[in-house]
Amino acid sequence: QTQAQTMGFQTEVKQLLKLMIHSLYSHKEIFLRELISNASDACDKLRFEALAKPELLEGDAEFAITIDTDDKAHTISISDNGIGLTREEAIEHLGTIAKSGTAEFLSRLTGDQKKDSQLIGQFGVGFYSSFIVADRVEVFSRRAGQPPQAGVHWESRGDGEFTISNVELPDHGTKIVLHLKEGEHEFADGYRIRALIRKYSDHIAFAVRMRKEAAAVEDQAKDAEATSEATSAAETQYETINHAQALWTRPRTEVKDEEYAEFYRHVTHDFTDPLAWSHGKVEGKKEYTSLLYIPARAPFDLWHREAARGLKLYVRRVFIMDDAEQFLPLYLRFVKGVVDCADLPLNISREMLQQDPAIDTIRTGLTRRVLDLLAKLAKDEPQKYATFWKEFGSVLKEGPAEDHANRERVAKLLRFSSTLADREEQDVSLEDYVGRMKSDQKEIYYVTAETFGAARSSPHLEVLRKKGIEVLLLSDRVDEWLTDHLREFDGKSLRNVARGELDLAAVQSDEEKQTRESLSKEHAALVERVKKALETQVDDVRVTARLADSPACLVLGEHDLGAQMRRILEAAGQ
Ligand code: ADP
Ligand code: MG
Numbered sequence: 168q169t170q171a172q173t174m175g176f177q178t179e180v181k182q183l184l185k186l187m188i189h190s191l192y193s194h195k196e197i198f199l200r201e202l203i204s205n206a207s208d209a210c211d212k213l214r215f216e217a218l219a220k221p222e223l224l225e226g227d228a229e230f231a232i233t234i235d236t237d238d239k240a241h242t243i244s245i246s247d248n249g250i251g252l253t254r255e256e257a258i259e260h261l262g263t264i265a266k267s268g269t270a271e272f273l274s275r276l277t278g279d280q281k282k283d284s285q286l287i288g289q290f291g292v293g294f295y296s297s298f299i300v301a302d303r304v305e306v307f308s309r310r311a312g313q314p315p316q317a318g319v320h321w322e323s324r325g326d327g328e329f330t331i332s333n334v335e336l337p338d339h340g341t342k343i344v345l346h347l348k349e350g351e352h353e354f355a356d357g358y359r360i361r362a363l364i365r366k367y368s369d370h371i372a373f374a375v376r377m378r379k380e381a382a383a384v385e386d387q388a389k390d391a392e393a394t395s396e397a398t399s400a401a402e403t404q405y406e407t408i409n410h411a412q413a414l415w416t417r418p419r420t421e422v423k424d425e426e427y428a429e430f431y432r433h434v435t436h437d438f439t440d441p442l443a444w445s446h447g448k449v450e451g452k453k454e455y456t457s458l459l460y461i462p463a464r465a466p467f468d469l470w471h472r473e474a475a476r477g478l479k480l481y482v483r484r485v486f487i488m489d490d491a492e493q494f495l496p497l498y499l500r501f502v503k504g505v506v507d508c509a510d511l512p513l514n515i516s517r518e519m520l521q522q523d524p525a526i527d528t529i530r531t532g533l534t535r536r537v538l539d540l541l542a543k544l545a546k547d548e549p550q551k552y553a554t555f556w557k558e559f560g561s562v563l564k565e566g567p568a569e570d571h572a573n574r575e576r577v578a579k580l581l582r583f584s585s586t587l588a589d590r591e592e593q594d595v596s597l598e599d600y601v602g603r604m605k606s607d608q609k610e611i612y613y614v615t616a617e618t619f620g621a622a623r624s625s626p627h628l629e630v631l632r633k634k635g636i637e638v639l640l641l642s643d644r645v646d647e648w649l650t651d652h653l654r655e656f657d658g659k660s661l662r663n664v665a666r667g668e669l670d671l672a673a674v675q676s677d678e679e680k681q682t683r684e685s686l687s688k689e690h691a692a693l694v695e696r697v698k699k700a701l702e703t704q705v706d707d708v709r710v711t712a713r714l715a716d717s718p719a720c721l722v723l724g725e726h727d728l729g730a731q732m733r734r735i736l737e738a739a740g741q
Contacts, residue, residue, distance in 0.1 A: 171332035177263040180295065181327050182273050187292055188299055188325075190276075190283035195351070197438065198296040199360065200367035202245045202343055204433050205294060206232040207371045209249025209341060211486035213311050216250065218485070218513050223311040225339060231374045233405065234364070238355040241347045247373075248340040252308040257321045257331060261294060261306065268468045275467070289464060291436025298325035300354055301345035311339040364408045370430040372413040372484070376405040413484050415458040415505055419446050431460045434479060435503045439463050442551050444504070445540040453528050454509035459502050459537060461544070465558040469501065476500040481507040482515065493520040494530050498565040498577075499537050501558075506533065531572075538576045545580060545596075553594060556582045560593060564645045568652035578656050581649075584619060584640040586632060591619045595639065597656040603637055610662035611655075613639035615646050615729055626720040627664045638664060647729040666723040686710050 176184070191197065210230040217223045233246045252260065259265075266272075272290055276283045297304045306321040318336030323329035345354070353359050357380060364375050414422060414430045431441045441460040448456045459478075468474035477492035477500075484507060494506050508529065512519075520526055541563075545552040556563075566577035582593040585600065600611060612631060616622035622640040631638050641650070650661055687694075687710040698708040706724060714720060723729065 169333040171330055173328055173330045174258065174262060175328045176323075179264050179269045179273060180262065183264065183269075183287075183292070184295055184298055184325055186273070186276050186283060187287055187295060190280045190287055191292065191296065191299055192280075194284060194438070195299045196354070196363055197292075197367075198300055198345075199243075199245075199354070199363050200432070201293050201296045203232055203234075203364070203368045203371060203375060204436075206245055206247035206249060206341065207373055207433075209247050209251070210373050211249075213248075213250040213339075215486055215488075216311070220312070223339075225311065227338070231376055232371070233376050234360060235378060236355045236357050236360055238352070238357075241352050241355050242344055243347065243354050243360065244342055244344040246340065246342040248338065249311075251310040251313075251339045251341055252306075252319060253310045253313065253317065254319050254331060254333065256310070257306065257308060257319050261321055262329060266290075266468070267473050268471050272467045285439070286467070289437050289439070290467060293436065295325075297343065297345055300347055300351040301325075302348045303346035305344040305346075306341065307334065307336060307344070308341040309336040309339045313339070361408055367429060367432075369409045370414040370426055370433065371409055372411065374407040374411045375409045376407050378404050379406050413481075413507075415446065415456050415507060416484065422446070427458075430458070431462075431503070434505065435460070435462065437462060437464070437466070441503075442555055443540055443544050443548075445536050447536065449532055453525055453532075455529055455532075456507045457504065457533055457536065459504040459533065459540070461537075461540065461555060461559075462501060462503060463554060463558070465501065469559075469562070478503070479505045480520075481505060482511045482513050483507070483509060485513060487511075487513070487515060488517070491517075491520060493517075493526050494533050495537070496530070496534060496566075496569050498562055498569050499534065501562055502537055534570070534573060538573060538580070541580050542576070553592075556593060561643045561645055564643065564649045568648060574653065575656075578653055581653075583613075584622075584642075586623075586628060586638045586640060589623060589640075600637060600639065601657050601659060604659070605636060608636065609659065611639070611659050612636065612662050612664050613641050613650065614664050615641040615650070618642050625665065626714060626717040627722070629714050629716055631664065650729075663723070663729070665721075666727070683710065 175181075210232070213223060214230065217228075227248055230248060234243065235246070236243045272286070276286060303322070303324050307318065308321070309315065309318040315335045315337055316333065318334045319331060320334045321329060321331050347354055357377060361377060364377075368375055414426065427444055427446070428440045431444070432438050440463060442463045444458065444460045446456075446458045448454075457478075466474070475490045476497075477490040478494050479489055480487045480491035480494070491506070495502055506529065510525065511523075515523070541552070541555070544555065560582060563577065563580060566580075567574045570577065578597055581597060583595050583597075583600075584591055584593050585595045587595065587603070597611065604611075614622050614625045614627055616625060619640060619642045622642045628638055641647075650663065654660055690710055694708050694710065698705075701708065705721075711720075711722075
């Protein structure tokens with residue numbers, strides 16, 4: 168099929184375009200970062216495919232991204248000699264949004280510019296951000312390895328449809344031409360663009376080039392004349408603007424925080440700053456470099472099963488794959504970044520990653536690195552740790568079940584609500600709790616419920632509150648799963664106060680014990696009657712020291728399933 172075709176954007180794209188143009192207006196220069204980022208991805212992909220098929224390079228092995236501006240025509244174009252797109256790929260990738268949960272994401276946008284720009288940035292606007300500054304966008308692209316006639320011309324005004332046709336393109340790769348809107352002509356100014364490249368794209372591993380400014384070219388022409396060098400004009404007219412070196416290969420001391428933050432944005436498409444990062448090289452038997460980030464916000468798809476997770480994998484600086492999941496456990500799925508392994512084969516596949524024992528070693532190392540980073544954050548920057556906990560705490564709570572070896576380390580990172588402050592905010596660590604335990608208290612008390620409110624007003628707390636004994640208030644969905652796997656901390660067992668016989672001996676006076684015994688005797692007949700009446704519903708009826716104000720409460724047996732677990736299993740049809 169070669170003729171021109173006009174097609175509609177997917178509904179989600181139309182919605183996104185409309186919202187984006189309004190809410191990102193104050194960050195409009197990000198389009199350049201997004202397009203350079205895509206060009207860099209395209210070069211990465213071709214370099215990878217060319218490992219097995221060198222002929223795809225068509226003799227052009229020097230990857231570069233070239234930016235041209237034309238201040239008379241008011242255009243800016245971004246070209247790369249990367250993988251390129253076929254006609255089908257152009258229709259699919261430049262007409263739809265593949266991300267799962269997009270519709271749900273869009274429904275969360277409010278129309279409030281400030282809030283929406285935050286959300287949209289997190290979603291990763293990518294290619295469509297071109298339409299913030301352009302009223303017409305053209306894409307010329309040819310997939311590497313395809314004949315020149317397989318070139319594609321895609322064009323849209325961002326108003327709901329695009330046209331696509333075939334054109335002959337001698338070179339593989341992609342060129343994107345933005346026809347700037349009235350009022351956005353500044354983006355055809357070479358100096359402005361240079362500044363933006365240095366600001367946003369310095370870390371891109373490929374050269375980002377621009378034509379030299381006229382004055383510089385004239386100087387050089389004079390020099391060339393003087394030395395009578397016959398350098399070709401085309402070669403000398405371009406200069407590299409960015410650092411053009413993979414950021415993680417640079418020494419830590421040389422990389423500025425701002426550069427780390429920009430690189431984070433490149434990897435994640437999230438445009439808030441990361442909370443923390445860890446950059447390091449491990450030498451020895453397994454040699455690898457990693458740069459791992461803790462985001463400041465949960466992505467919109469954190470709880471989607473199919474959501475992408477994992478690190479970008481490189482082998483000796485050659486990009487191998489996105490979302491390599493094997494390098495971190497599931498409970499650290501919020502971590503983003505890059506791992507560059509020196510000893511893996513370049514042709515390693517996902518299947519091979521699963522079986523390679525070398526990966527386990529690296530995974531163990533990276534897991535420790537993240538846990539150490541979090542511990543340091545908790546210690547040195549509690550404010551940031553609180554943000555982390557709010558966003559990702561319930562994911563980290565999966566840790567003790569998944570990662571036995573690091574159970575104690577993860578346990579130290581956990582934070583809970585407790586009866587001490589009686590606030591929903593989870594800021595009590597197990598170490599804090601243990602430090603405040605009564606001298607003869609042996610266990611760490613907690614209660615679980617559906618909601619914080621229910622946990623807080625649980626009748627099981629009455630007597631403990633009266634005695635000033637702190638109880639952890641657990642109401643996250645994963646909490647029972649957590650307490651099933653985290654049975655103790657610092658030698659003290661965790662104790663559900665709604666379960667079995669509560670050993671209050673330690674905190675009860677002799678007098679109280681006597682009172683309870685005599686009460687038990689006194690009310691033996693009543694207990695018998697209640698037991699009879701509830702015969703089919705409960706196992707036992709007892710006089711209790713648990714309650715202070717309520718007349719009665721339900722208690723779980725020592726080995727019964729917790730209410731949350733029961734609900735989860737019921738929901739799963741068990
Ligand atoms: P993302 O980069 O997150 O995938 P984008 O909206 O930025 O989302 O890009 C959408 C898709 O369009 C890319 O995944 C890629 O398949 C394709 N694409 C965009 N720019 C290029 C390019 N310069 N070369 C090849 N493919 C591209
Ligand atoms: Mg992109």
